[in-house]
Amino acid sequence: MFDDMVFGPLYEKALNLTPLDAEEGFALYTQAPAEELIFVADRLRQVHNPGKNAGWMIDRNVNITNICFSQCAFCNFCRKKGSPDAYITTTEDYIKKINELISLGGDQLLLQGGMNPDLGLDFYVDLFKKLKDLYPSVRLHALGPPEVVYLAKKEKLSYTDVLSRLIEAGLDSLPGAGAEILSDRVRKIVSPAKATADEWIEVMRTAHQLNLPTSATMMYGHIETPMERIAHLIRIRDLQDEKQNGYYGFITFIPWPFQDEGTVLRKKYGIISGYNGPDYIRLIAVSRIILNNIRHIQASLLTVGKDIAMMALHAGADDLGSIMIEENVVSAAGAENRFSAEDIKAIIAGAGFIPVRRNQKYEPVD
Ligand code: SF4
Numbered sequence: 001m002f003d004d005m006v007f008g009p010l011y012e013k014a015l016n017l018t019p020l021d022a023e024e025g026f027a028l029y030t031q032a033p034a035e036e037l038i039f040v041a042d043r044l045r046q047v048h049n050p051g052k053n054a055g056w057m058i059d060r061n062v063n064i065t066n067i068c069f070s071q072c073a074f075c076n077f078c079r080k081k082g083s084p085d086a087y088i089t090t091t092e093d094y095i096k097k098i099n100e101l102i103s104l105g106g107d108q109l110l111l112q113g114g115m116n117p118d119l120g121l122d123f124y125v126d127l128f129k130k131l132k133d134l135y136p137s138v139r140l141h142a143l144g145p146p147e148v149v150y151l152a153k154k155e156k157l158s159y160t161d162v163l164s165r166l167i168e169a170g171l172d173s174l175p176g177a178g179a180e181i182l183s184d185r186v187r188k189i190v191s192p193a194k195a196t197a198d199e200w201i202e203v204m205r206t207a208h209q210l211n212l213p214t215s216a217t218m219m220y221g222h223i224e225t226p227m228e229r230i231a232h233l234i235r236i237r238d239l240q241d242e243k244q245n246g247y248y249g250f251i252t253f254i255p256w257p258f259q260d261e262g263t264v265l266r267k268k269y270g271i272i273s274g275y276n277g278p279d280y281i282r283l284i285a286v287s288r289i290i291l292n293n294i295r296h297i298q299a300s301l302l303t304v305g306k307d308i309a310m311m312a313l314h315a316g317a318d319d320l321g322s323i324m325i326e327e328n329v330v331s332a333a334g335a336e337n338r339f340s341a342e343d344i345k346a347i348i349a350g351a352g353f354i355p356v357r358r359n360q361k362y363e364p365v366d
Pocket of ligand 1: 068069070071072075076077078113114115146191194
């Protein structure tokens with residue numbers, strides 16, 4: 001089909017779901033004509049998700065605490081212990097916020113926040129148990145590999161022990177938070193106190209062995225090179241290849257651009273977000289092409305906005321994520337997009353797809 005095209009053999013390989021290597025992925029990302037990339041990615045989207053459905057969901061972000069020792073250079077949200085506006089969310093606040101979530105028809109709580117040195121594993125176990133006792137039907141999509149690494153070190157436990165205790169307490173799925181770019185060169189600058197790339201991967205490997213549903217992410221557009229973006233995708237794909245047949249593994253991949261406003265990266269190092277819409281579309285397409293073993297690719301409506309998200313649905317994405325009631329980390333760094341349930345359905349329909357509300361496991365809920 002692609003006989004007269006320079007990258008024809010790579011397109012054939014991708015459509016046969018044969019893994020591309022880093023050089024091949026890099027060549028497509030940086031040199032292939034956009035219309036060809038988009039065409040191939042859209043075909044692959046159809047292979048993984050036949051039809052015209054595009055997913056979305058309602059969830060609520062609650063930050064457990066804003067105290068964090070990590071002080072990542074892209075984060076405006078975190079506070080040092082003792083800061084006048086430092087907090088740990090109270091039970092009363094959880095109840096108020098979960099009641100609002102339920103009144104809006106949502107059932108998933110995204111629990112994230114800082115790595116507070118005063119909070120150990122028992123704190124999170126007690127919190128999850130309390131929330132599940134109060135709201136048995138609410139799903140907890142909580143923490144992320146850096147917190148698991150931190151808790152394992154603090155408690156001198158294995159990742160398996162930490163995750164098993166959290167699962168027993170009510171953890172339903174593990175967000176791919178803190179992946180940023182899986183390169184220690186990059187991490188030493190943007191998030192030096194956080195888990196290394198290998199640690200992030202090892203926590204996810206453990207979660208997959210325990211059959212805990214997970215997601216994979218990439219926060220890009222700061223100091224990484226295009227090849228480091230591609231290498232990130234390859235590491236995610238190779239880890240997914242290890243998972244046992246029939247286990248969840250990574251359910252979805254979600255790339256989003258660095259939001260620079262007021263961040264240390266911008267103020268101290270002069271790093272301005274390298275985001276632009278056409279490049280985001282190429283990244284979505286090449287993610288779909290390289291991640292031949294991950295069914296869902298999510299465009300980040302919250303950070304890229306309506307127009308680019310609509311185009312992303314034609315370039316390999318099959319989901320626009322959540323209306324995300326109360327998001328504090330990326331909005332603290334300049335992401336200004338806000339959407340209601342009606343907005344997101346209209347955006348998906350406007351792009352020519354059928355909006356399907358789903359849960360965290362990508363099962364339709366309506
Ligand atoms: S991004 Fe997360 S880990 Fe990094 S400083 Fe902010 S709250 Fe802490």
